[in-house]
Amino acid sequence: MTAYQRLEISEGGDVTVVRFRDRRISNLLEIEQVGQELYRLVDEGKHKRLVLDFSDVEYLSSALIGKLISLNAKVQARGGSVRLCSIRPEIFEVFHVCKLDRIFSINKDAGDASPSF
Numbered sequence: 001m002t003a004y005q006r007l008e009i010s011e012g013g014d015v016t017v018v019r020f021r022d023r024r025i026s027n028l029l030e031i032e033q034v035g036q037e038l039y040r041l042v043d044e045g046k047h048k049r050l051v052l053d054f055s056d057v058e059y060l061s062s063a064l065i066g067k068l069i070s071l072n073a074k075v076q077a078r079g080g081s082v083r084l085c086s087i088r089p090e091i092f093e094v095f096h097v098c099k100l101d102r103i104f105s106i107n108k109d110a111g112d113a114s115p116s117f
Contacts, residue, residue, distance in 0.1 A: 006034045009041070015114045016047040020054060026061040035067035039074065048080030051113040055086035065100065072103060081105070083113040 008019040018041070022030060041047045052068070054060075072082045085107040087095065095101050107113035 004037045006030065007037045007041075012114065015049045015051060015117060016041065017051045017053055017110050017114070020052075020057050023056055024059045025057060025064050026059060028063065031061060031063045031067060034064060035070070038067065038071045042071065042074050042078065042080075045078075048075065048078060049117050050075060050080070050082045051107075051110050052082060052084050053086050053110050054084065054088070054091065055109070057091065058088065060091060062094075065094075065098070069100075069103065081117060083107055083117070085109050085113040 006021050008021055010017045010019075018038070020034070022034075025031060025034060041050070050071075068082075068084075075082050083105045084095075086109050087106060092101075092106065095104070095106065105113070
């Protein structure tokens with residue numbers, strides 16, 4: 001198993017749950033690392049159903065949102081899908097205002113997200 005610095009990965013059946021280790025994801029270097037680690041998961045080929053768990057994230061930069069949109073396109077191109085969960089209300093508001101809740105399926109928690117595939 002590949003080590004990830006910014007992500008905590010757990011697998012249950014054919015669903016991969018990804019938790020972010022950082023509370024604030026705003027530094028450009030951190031964002032780049034998160035993006036690379038997320039893309040690596042998809043490039044490994046066995047992760048087609050991803051649940052991104054934001055329960056520990058208090059703040060994220062708009063640059064990370066761009067990475068998530070690219071990740072979603074990459075996963076969909078491989079026949080998979082991405083679900084988001086455990087998003088704090090203030091972060092959810094950003095997703096809603098930017099209409100990203102139309103792009104991403106957003107669930108209450110990982111338990112709700114996994115069966116939604």
